[in-house]
Amino acid sequence: MSDPIQLGLVGLGTIARNQHLPALEEVPELRLAAIASRNATLDDLPSYHDIDAMLAGxxxxxxxxLCTPPxxxxAQAVxxxxxxxxxxxxxxxxxxxSEVQALARLAEEKGVTLFATWHSREAAAVELARALLSDVAIRRVEITWKEDVRHWHPGQEWIWEPGGLGVFDPGINALSVLTRILRDPVRLxxxxxxxxxxxxxxxxxxxAMETASGAPIAAEFxxxxxxxxxxxxxxETEGPEVLLREGGARLYVDGQERIAAEDREYxxxxxxxxELIGAGRSDVDLAPLQLVADAFLLGAQRAVEPFHE
Incomplete structure (x- = not known):
């Protein structure tokens, strides 16, 4: 085997500690070699205040x-x-x-891999659901994605700022699964x-969305x-009903459970x-982000009561 690729991790918040660090321990092709974080360090690893210092050192x-807020x-990716x-x-x-499109062009010019990840697409049941839906007509899709922001994002103000996406931070996970399991493009x-x-x-x-073939899709976040x-x-299809639960960890076909698996997304x-690095390829699918951008463009805005932690 060739030597593992030395990897630098930028950002050491909750998602990095709970998901990125454990995942890297189980992928022998990569070795965590350095950290860049303004507020945290890891024992036994070189730590830097920012990405520029890490790249220089x-x-x-x-x-x-990059697992920092969007x-x-x-600038970090550039x-x-x-x-x-x-x-x-x-x-x-x-x-x-547009900024991710610019990164994709730059990565192509520089001959490096750019991987825009959608972790929910790696949930255990997603690929089987995609296979089951590949050759049946879709009648209707219903998405229900509801969670407690105080539990998942305590004290994180960036999610409420422009670019932080608000409820679309989790909602984009549903859209990433949707655009993976359906063969037709989706429009808002x-x-x-x-x-x-x-x-x-x-x-x-x-x-309210629909597939290119006209099947309605309703999503509530x-x-x-x-x-x-x-x-x-x-x-709902002309064949079996396919239900993904727990973000794609569980799959039900006509009410019968087919998959229930642990989280190995990261x-x-x-x-x-x-794999992409080894093949000299990039993977930059912007369909989920485009649907969110369209929601901000087309969405009617309604003021609701203030939110406080």
């Missing part, structure tokens, strides 16, 4: 994984790509479609965004749900990143 790095990530490093982007890949028809009067991003949203959380996608992402 770690000549052996072959790849960079605001400001463009620095890494211009330095000749392969780059993996946490979702959402950027604050807008209309949306309603509920925005707290003291915030700049929605706390809830309702989307809400960040105010307490108790059990709901991450479901139900697909391990699959990093394995895919190593």
């Amino acid at each position: 770690e000549a052996g790095l072959g790849a960079i994984s 605001q400001g990530r463009f 620095a890494a790509i211009r330095a000749g490093r392969h780059v993996m982007l946490e979702k959402p890949p950027g604050t807008g479609v 028809e209309r949306a309603e965004l509920e925005i707290p009067s003291n915030k700049q991003a929605p706390i809830a949203a309702q989307l 809400d960040w105010r749900q307490t108790g059990p959380q709901t991450w479901d996608i139900r697909v 391990r699959r992402l990093y394995a895919r990143f190593a």
Whole structure:
């Protein structure tokens, strides 16, 4: 086997500690070699205040994984790509479609891999659902994605700022699964965004979409749900009904459970990143981000009560 690719991780917040670090331990093609974070370090690893210092201090790095908030990530990615490093982007890949398109062009010019990740597409049941739906007519899709923002994003103000996406931060996960399991392209028809009067991003949203063949898709996203959380996608077809639950970890076909598996999404992402680097390819699918951008363009905005932690 060849030596593992030396990887630098930028950002050491909750998602990095809970997902990225454990995943990297299980992907032998990559080795975590350095950290860049303004506020945190890891024992036994070189740590830097920012990506520029890390790039200057770690000549052996072959790849960079960016798991910082989307605001400001463009400049980090540009620095890494211009330095000749392969780059993996946490979702959402950027604050807008155009900036990720610019990164894709730059990566192609520099001959490096750019991987815009959608971790929910790596949930255990997604690929089987895609296979089941590949040759049947879709009648209707219903998405219910409701969770408690206080549990998942305590004290994180960036999610309420422009570019932070608000409830679309989790909602884009559903859209990433939707655009993976359906063979037809999806377009947005209309949306309603509920925005707290003291915030700049929605706390809830309702989307009406349809496939290219005319099947309706209804999506409801809400960040105010307490108790059990709901991450479901139900697909009614001319054949079996396909239901993804728990974000794609569980699959039901006509009410019968077919898959129930543990979370290995980020391990699959990093394995895919190593595979792309080895093949000299990039993977930049912007369909989920485009649907969110369309929701902000087309969505009717409705002010709701202020949100406080």
